[in-house]
Amino acid sequence: MDKLKERIGREVESLADDLFAVSDFLLANPEIAYQEFKARDYLSRMLEQKGFEVKKGVGNVETSFLARPADCKLSRPTVAILAEYDALPKIGHGCGHNLIAAASLGAVVALRLILGDEAGGLVLVGTPAEEGGGGKVRLAEAGVFEEMDAAMMFHPGSTNIPGKGMLGRIKFNIEFFGRSAHASGTPDKGINALDALILAYSSINAYRQHMRPDGRIHGIITHGGDAPNVIPDYAAGLFYVRAGSRTYRDELFERVKKCCKGAALATGAEFKIEVHRPALDSMKRNPALEAAAMSNMKELGITIDNDDGRLGSSDMGNLSHYLPAIHPYLAIVGSEIASHTVEFRDATVSTRGRKTLLNAAKMLAMTAWDFLTSPELREKVLQDFAVPE
Ligand SMILES: [Zn+2]
Ligand SMILES: [Zn+2]
Numbered sequence: 055m056d057k058l059k060e061r062i063g064r065e066v067e068s069l070a071d072d073l074f075a076v077s078d079f080l081l082a083n084p085e086i087a088y089q090e091f092k093a094r095d096y097l098s099r100m101l102e103q104k105g106f107e108v109k110k111g112v113g114n115v116e117t118s119f120l121a122r123p124a125d126c127k128l129s130r131p132t133v134a135i136l137a138e139y140d141a142l143p144k145i146g147h148g149c150g151h152n153l154i155a156a157a158s159l160g161a162v163v164a165l166r167l168i169l170g171d172e173a174g175g176l177v178l179v180g181t182p183a184e185e186g187g188g189g190k191v192r193l194a195e196a197g198v199f200e201e202m203d204a205a206m207m208f209h210p211g212s213t214n215i216p217g218k219g220m221l222g223r224i225k226f227n228i229e230f231f232g233r234s235a236h237a238s239g240t241p242d243k244g245i246n247a248l249d250a251l252i253l254a255y256s257s258i259n260a261y262r263q264h265m266r267p268d269g270r271i272h273g274i275i276t277h278g279g280d281a282p283n284v285i286p287d288y289a290a291g292l293f294y295v296r297a298g299s300r301t302y303r304d305e306l307f308e309r310v311k312k313c314c315k316g317a318a319l320a321t322g323a324e325f326k327i328e329v330h331r332p333a334l335d336s337m338k339r340n341p342a343l344e345a346a347a348m349s350n351m352k353e354l355g356i357t358i359d360n361d362d363g364r365l366g367s368s369d370m371g372n373l374s375h376y377l378p379a380i381h382p383y384l385a386i387v388g389s390e391i392a393s394h395t396v397e398f399r400d401a402t403v404s405t406r407g408r409k410t411l412l413n414a415a416k417m418l419a420m421t422a423w424d425f426l427t428s429p430e431l432r433e434k435v436l437q438d439f440a441v442p443e
Contacts, residue, residue, distance in 0.1 A: 058168065059353065059420050065164035066415045072163075073156045073411055074403075076100065080152035081403060084141030087187035090117040093139040094180060097155060101178065104163045112179075113196035115189060119180035120198065123166045129174035131432060133422045134199060134377075135161050136207040136370075138184045148399040149185065150210035150386065153411050157208055160415030165422060175426050177202065181369075190369040191332040194376045204343060204378045204425050204435060207370070208414040210402065211383035212391065213359040216348035218383070220337035221270065221296035222303035223367040225330040228254065228273075228314060232323040234287035244285030248278050250323035251289040257313035258293075268298030268365070269306050296367060299336050299443055334367045337381065338374040338443055342434035343425070347382045350420040354413050362389065378439045382417070386410045 066073075076097065083092045094117045098108040107124040111117075122128070137158040138151040162178045169176065179198065183189035199205065230251045235244030258271050265271075273293030279286030295310060297303035314325045348358060370381045386407045391397045401407050424431055 058423065059350070061168060062164055062419045062423065063416050065167050066160050066412055066419065069160050069163055069415075070412060072100065073160045073415060074408060076156040076159055077152045077402060077411060080139055080155060081147050081399070084146035086143055087140045087183035087185055087189070088115070088117055090139050090182050093117070093155065094119055094182075097137065097139065097159060097180060100159065101163075105166060106162070106178070113193035113198040115182055115192050117182040118189065118193060121162070121178040121180075123173040123176055126171060126174040131203040131426060132175045132177055132201060133425050134177045134179050134202045134205040135418055135422060136190075136205055137178060137180045138207065139180065140183050140185050140187070140189070142185055142394060145394065145396055146399055147402060148394045148396065150393065150398060150402045151184065153210045153386070153402050153407065153414065154207055157411050157414035157418060160412070161418035161422065164415065165419045176422070184369055188332040188334065188369045188372070191372045194373055199373065199376055202377055203432070205373055206343070206347070206380045206418060206421060208418060209381060209383050210386045210407070210410060211393065212385050212387050212389045213362055213383055214351060214356050214385050215359055215361055216344040216351065216382045217337075217339055217380050218361050219298055219339070219365055220371045220381070221268065221298055221365050221367045222300050222336035222371060223294055223296045223334040224303060224307050225292070225294050227290060227292055227328045227330075229288070229290045229326045229328070230254075230318070230323045231325070232285065232287045232321070235285045237283045237285050241285060245287070245322045246285050247289040247323050248286040250317045250321040250325065251275060251278070251291055253317035253320055254314045255291070257316055258310060261309055261313065265306070266297075266302065269302060270294070270296040271306060271310065297336065298365075303336065332369075332372065334369060335371040335375055336443070337368075337371040338379070338439070340374070340378045340380055340435055340438045342431065342438045343378055343380045343421070344382070346424045346431055347380055347417060347421045350417045350424070351382070353420070354416055356384070356413060359385070378435045384410045384414050384417070
């Protein structure tokens with residue numbers, strides 16, 4: 055390993071107690087999307103102690119922050135290392151965002167020590183509400199990433215991989231409006247909204263056979279009527295469509311609208327679809343930057359796994375269309391433990407979880423270093439980013 059990367063490793067090791075403290079504090083104080091005040095303040099305070107200047111509430115999101123090395127002139131290229139710190143309702147840090155925040159903090163603090171006065175291209179962005187809130191979308195739309203050249207973070211998981219696909223996602227309500235009537239006495243006067251919703255649901259099921267493998271449509275019925283002897287005048291459901299590209303995601307959503315239209319025609323009911331903002335975009339992968347991350351993972355002695363092909367969605371997908379971005383995974387558990395569980399949460403503070411936290415901080419700092427110091431890498435990263443999805 056080159057001398058400088060060895061030094062990154064040593065600086066991260068020397069910060070280990072602080073990084074474990076960050077992870078433990080977040081674990082003990084889980085806060086859900088857009089409520090992450092304790093996390094924002096704890097992380098900001100620690101960054102200030104380590105020589106960073108912190109601006110809270112950037113991009114009109116109260117629980118966000120942006121940290122830059124104090125007394126350093128802003129410089130390009132700029133790399134943004136992202137800290138997520140929101141938890142899940144009830145199970146707390148079952149997605150391991152406590153490790154994400156700690157690793158990203160470790161990476162910028164270690165790099166700052168090494169870069170000294172030349173650290174003007176280093177930024178840590180605290181990005182709230184990954185779980186269902188789309189915090190990164192709001193920050194990106196507000197222009198927070200405008201002057202930045204690349205973004206990176208790590209996510210704990212059950213494999214070591216430099217990146218994987220993510221599905222674009224639209225979440226929406228479907229409502230059908232009919233007319234109530236006595237279900238036995240005057241059924242001819244009624245329009246059954248529940249029948250309409252079930253027809254739409256069945257049409258979606260029939261369409262599923264024709265979908266590409268990366269397509270998903272899944273939903274539930276949230277309201278199906280009030281009494282069995284009253285023809286339901288209102289029925290509602292909550293659905294997701296997901297796909298590996300924005301185009302296909304939008305195509306599936308259009309198809310769902312047609313299924314609803316057909317059900318409305320068949321029953322005489324009317325319908326309304328309401329989309330929850332923001333929609334999530336698929337991940338625009340950056341092979342050059344992922345290759346840099348992978349080579350650093352190998353230097354750290356990490357064995358690279360095969361992608362298990364399991365796909366979710368994240369607001370990192372949206373961000374990857376604004377600027378080159380990577381979202382590598384490092385394992386804290388085996389494949390028998392799923393994320394969003396209590397077991398996964400507990401693994402964030404296991405011996406393996408601790409080791410992964412330090413490895414993640416090192417990998418991020420090393421990859422950010424590569425990006426900031428290698429014009430050839432930046433050129434390749436830009437070329438990859440220019441390829442349309
Ligand atoms: Zn999650
Ligand atoms: Zn997560």
